[in-house]
Amino acid sequence: MEGFTYRGGTLHAEEVSAVELAERYGTPLYVYSRGYLRHQFRRIREAFAEIDPLICFAVKANTSAAVIHTFAAEGAGADVVSGGELYRARRAGIPANRIVFAGVGKTAEEIEYAIQEEILGFTVESEAELHRISECATRIGGTARVDIRVNPDVDPKTHKYTSTGKKENKFGVDLERAVKAYELAARLPGVEIVGLHMHIGSPVMSIDPYVEALERVAPVVRELKAAYPTLRHLDIGGGLGIRYRDEQEDLDPARLAEALLPTLRDLGLKVLLEPGRFLTGNAGILLTRVQYLKEGPEKTFVIMDAAMNDLIRPALYEAYHKILPVRETSDTLTGDLVGPVCESGDFFAQNRELPAVQAGELLAVMSAGAYGYVMASNYNSRGRPAEVMVSGGTAKLVQRRETWDNLVAGETIPAWE
Numbered sequence: 012m013e014g015f016t017y018r019g020g021t022l023h024a025e026e027v028s029a030v031e032l033a034e035r036y037g038t039p040l041y042v043y044s045r046g047y048l049r050h051q052f053r054r055i056r057e058a059f060a061e062i063d064p065l066i067c068f069a070v071k072a073n074t075s076a077a078v079i080h081t082f083a084a085e086g087a088g089a090d091v092v093s094g095g096e097l098y099r100a101r102r103a104g105i106p107a108n109r110i111v112f113a114g115v116g117k118t119a120e121e122i123e124y125a126i127q128e129e130i131l132g133f134t135v136e137s138e139a140e141l142h143r144i145s146e147c148a149t150r151i152g153g154t155a156r157v158d159i160r161v162n163p164d165v166d167p168k169t170h171k172y173t174s175t176g177k178k179e180n181k182f183g184v185d186l187e188r189a190v191k192a193y194e195l196a197a198r199l200p201g202v203e204i205v206g207l208h209m210h211i212g213s214p215v216m217s218i219d220p221y222v223e224a225l226e227r228v229a230p231v232v233r234e235l236k237a238a239y240p241t242l243r244h245l246d247i248g249g250g251l252g253i254r255y256r257d258e259q260e261d262l263d264p265a266r267l268a269e270a271l272l273p274t275l276r277d278l279g280l281k282v283l284l285e286p287g288r289f290l291t292g293n294a295g296i297l298l299t300r301v302q303y304l305k306e307g308p309e310k311t312f313v314i315m316d317a318a319m320n321d322l323i324r325p326a327l328y329e330a331y332h333k334i335l336p337v338r339e340t341s342d343t344l345t346g347d348l349v350g351p352v353c354e355s356g357d358f359f360a361q362n363r364e365l366p367a368v369q370a371g372e373l374l375a376v377m378s379a380g381a382y383g384y385v386m387a388s389n390y391n392s393r394g395r396p397a398e399v400m401v402s403g404g405t406a407k408l409v410q411r412r413e414t415w416d417n418l419v420a421g422e423t424i425p426a427w428e
């Protein structure tokens with residue numbers, strides 16, 4: 012299925028016209044397809060059905076309560092990386108015993124909150140963190156279940172900012188040090204070893220790095236499993252890439268499962284996956300209205316009402332997002348698609364063949380459902396956009412647009428005298 016298609020020459024989110032959405036809720040506007048969220052979740056579930064994995068939605072990709080709740084209703088768990096994400100996941104209906112908590116800098120406060128919630132496990136990123144987790148568990152009289160994140164030193168062939176499983180990255184513990192880290196965990200009070208974790212990066216467009224990482228990790232898993240009978244999980248992370256460009260394909264979960272299942276079956280552990288982008292990326296678009304066309308001395312600028320504060324991926328990673336006209340046209344213009352923020356990095360497309368649009372017309376920035384709204388900011392004192400979820404012919408507002416009052420709500424001007 013596709014979440015966004017043309018019907019009668021107009022882009023629709025499922026059965027609702029994007030023109031209608033823009034009129035009803037204003038722009039810039041994030042629009043999510045509930046049907047596509049579920050479709051993507053089920054693709055992974057079905058691919059790995061034989062081993063009945065726990066699919067923990069990587070909440071960092073999209074923290075909308077409506078999105079998290081959609082996955083909770085499918086039986087998902089959550090992968091969180093902060094106390095705030097844990098709070099959101101719980102509030103949106105994910106059971107604590109399906110939540111794993113990663114991240115290299117967990118604070119004592121976050122750790123104690125997670126122990127009290129009785130989450131499924133901490134994804135531990137260093138020996139220092141193991142000590143802190145043990146101290147926290149002892150202090151509050153709880154038990155912290157831990158997976159140690161091993162760094163398989165595999166090149167996921169992605170952007171340098173989103174590669175996480177190579178030696179030079181800050182994540183996890185080197186494979187050579189992993190056994191020692193488990194020995195430490197076994198000695199520490201308040202800590203129960205339950206699993207092993209790996210995540211190689213994002214977005215990964217081929218299955219080879221997963222196969223390579225699992226091959227490297229499997230002997231260590233076998234050794235650890237023999238040493239620690241409580242070890243019962245193997246978390247293979249997320250990172251499954253999606254189609255951003257026409258010539259790309261989603262990393263096919265069926266092919267991934269086919270390649271990994273022989274080893275996973277043989278290891279005999281409960282498998283966890285942590286997809287984020289795969290579940291939400293192409294389930295969301297950013298709708299924006301053209302403000303002005305400006306002829307520069309060298310090129311044409313199409314100036315929209317959305318900006319880098321709404322979607323920072325092009326500025327941050329030079330990420331490519333397809334741009335579609337809401338009213339279908341085959342006419343084009345070549346130029347830059349930019350926002351109103353005072354930065355030259357505020358662009359969505361550069362020197363690209365774009366739909367020929369006039370001021371007042373609508374465009375859709377595609378594949379904006381992952382790492383979109385979650386990275387939005389108030390830069391240039393712009394309120395963050397609204398979010399809408401569509402299911403069939405029904406659209407619902409799931410996050411209202413921020414107002415100028417919201418911008419200043421936490422501020423005070425001190426009285427110095």
Ligand SMILES: Cc1ncc(COP(=O)(O)O)c(C=O)c1O
Pocket residue numbers: 069072090113175210212213214248249250251285286287288289381
């Ligand atoms: C530990 C971990 N799991 C899962 C993810 C999700 O990655 P993706 O959204 O590409 O699936 C990330 C992304 O940074 C991560 O660091």
